[in-house]
Amino acid sequence: MPWSLLKEMTDDFSAARLVGKGAHGQVYKGVDKDGHAIAVKMLHGFHFDMEIEQMISIIPKVHHPNIVQLIGYCHEIEQVVVEYEGKHVIAAEIHNGLCFEYLPNGSLATYITPDDEDSGLDWQTRYRIIKGTCDGLKYLHEGLRSPIIHMSLNPSHILMDEKMTPKIAGFGSARLFGVENTNITMSPLGTMGYMPPEYIDKQVISKEFDIFSLGVIILKLMKGQKSYHEWDFMSPEKFIELVAHEKWGERLQKTMDVTLVEGHFQQVKKCLEIAVRCVEYDRQKRPTIGEIVRMLNETETSLIPQIDSGLLLHVHPLELTFMLSISLEVPRKKKAASMSSSCSLHLDNKGNDRVAFLLVANSPSRYLAKDPLCGVVPPRCIYTLTLTMCNNKQQALSMPSIDSGADYFTLHSVVVGQYELDKDTISAEYEEFFKKTKEKAGHEVQEVALNVICCQQQADCGTSSDSE
Numbered sequence: 001m002p003w004s005l006l007k008e009m010t011d012d013f014s015a016a017r018l019v020g021k022g023a024h025g026q027v028y029k030g031v032d033k034d035g036h037a038i039a040v041k042m043l044h045g046f047h048f049d050m051e052i053e054q055m056i057s058i059i060p061k062v063h064h065p066n067i068v069q070l071i072g073y074c075h076e077i078e079q080v081v082v083e084y085e086g087k088h089v090i091a092a093e094i095h096n097g098l099c100f101e102y103l104p105n106g107s108l109a110t111y112i113t114p115d116d117e118d119s120g121l122d123w124q125t126r127y128r129i130i131k132g133t134c135d136g137l138k139y140l141h142e143g144l145r146s147p148i149i150h151m152s153l154n155p156s157h158i159l160m161d162e163k164m165t166p167k168i169a170g171f172g173s174a175r176l177f178g179v180e181n182t183n184i185t186m187s188p189l190g191t192m193g194y195m196p197p198e199y200i201d202k203q204v205i206s207k208e209f210d211i212f213s214l215g216v217i218i219l220k221l222m223k224g225q226k227s228y229h230e231w232d233f234m235s236p237e238k239f240i241e242l243v244a245h246e247k248w249g250e251r252l253q254k255t256m257d258v259t260l261v262e263g264h265f266q267q268v269k270k271c272l273e274i275a276v277r278c279v280e281y282d283r284q285k286r287p288t289i290g291e292i293v294r295m296l297n298e299t300e301t302s303l304i305p306q307i308d309s310g311l312l313l314h315v316h317p318l319e320l321t322f323m324l325s326i327s328l329e330v331p332r333k334k335k336a337a338s339m340s341s342s343c344s345l346h347l348d349n350k351g352n353d354r355v356a357f358l359l360v361a362n363s364p365s366r367y368l369a370k371d372p373l374c375g376v377v378p379p380r381c382i383y384t385l386t387l388t389m390c391n392n393k394q395q396a397l398s399m400p401s402i403d404s405g406a407d408y409f410t411l412h413s414v415v416v417g418q419y420e421l422d423k424d425t426i427s428a429e430y431e432e433f434f435k436k437t438k439e440k441a442g443h444e445v446q447e448v449a450l451n452v453i454c455c456q457q458q459a460d461c462g463t464s465s466d467s468e
Ligand SMILES: Nc1ncnc2c1ncn2[C@@H]1O[C@H](COP(=O)(O)OP(=O)(O)OP(=O)(O)O)[C@@H](O)[C@H]1O
Pocket: 019, 020, 021, 022, 023, 024, 025, 026, 027, 039, 041, 068, 100, 101, 102, 103, 104, 106, 107, 156, 157, 159, 169, 170, 172
């Protein structure tokens, strides 16, 4: 991006537009010609080489709702006239800048107070921050062909959007690692307090580096900046019980419906348990980010019946996430342009009646499914559907990198008698059945909207998607 454009967007880097300062530069709020806010980080002189090279080699390949998106960069050398030893001479002024999506709610560091008295964040918000950070890290460690180790995860590198969705930033220290070379040693990087012991002692770098930092972040978010260290003086079990009861028990009771307290209390304990495992001295004992996300998902499933009480089918997840791969190369074979990404949907019938369902996409041509998107869930059974989004290259390129809200499914469900809609009933008959039931007794048919979230990533980064 031209330097003149960055100047224009930030009112010539005016003090009023300054939103933060880091060790390597200052961050300004810019506004582009369409009125969109962007963050412009101006780097001091030589930091360009280090930080911008990292950014340019790593970040453009990364597209995830929980990772800060790089929009562009500037590297320009301007000839200026300066006075030197009483003479006017021409000198080179270097302008280095990085432009990111703008995140209006600042960094997580602002919300972590010494003893956690005034941070103002309720449990659900904190959980969303923990889960989003873990989802972003899972993508970096397990969603790319060459995993990325961030190496500088800390609260000031987790930025918040307007809905308090966390986004991982600060990739200046990050490293791309092939699977084969995860245990190498390097010169000092990282942030004190978030670095694992094996790095401090022997400069060992592995994915467990980030897991350790994640553990410290979760502990601070749940217990406060100062007092999370108390756990050094007691067993992990005692620490978890103490923090869960003293810090969260009463707070949850005061802030939520009594039917929701127990489920959330269990979630608090699970997050503490995860955090304590993440900061294990022996890195082999730390969980992988995949395990962590799985454990967090389980806490969400156990909350669903309480949140959705009254629903015929408890649905998990309520948002369907598809990772779309886009290949920017011209495909040699026409077939190579088409890829797909799948997502599982669980329909849990906790009642004593048979429940029929019909899942309708607002853009049906985009999806494939192994089984028909309709059926009957017997009492106390879970029905799992696998939805596949066809990633037609043309379609993928026409979509924004993170596409939410535009696409959705509607789940229709209704109680049916013992002999209605048996296993031989075909899809068309389900459609007819739901149409007629709605006409006759519309109030008996429940409808739940399930948003579709699409994340784009470049195919050459490696993805969990399959070529067709
Ligand atoms: N994309 C962004 N949107 C909004 N504010 C931002 C953005 N990026 C940074 N900031 C603000 O600027 C502050 C400093 O950010 P910066 O990236 O320079 O921090 P840092 O990573 O600690 O610094 P460094 O990497 O130079 O050591 C952040 O704490 C945040 O408040």
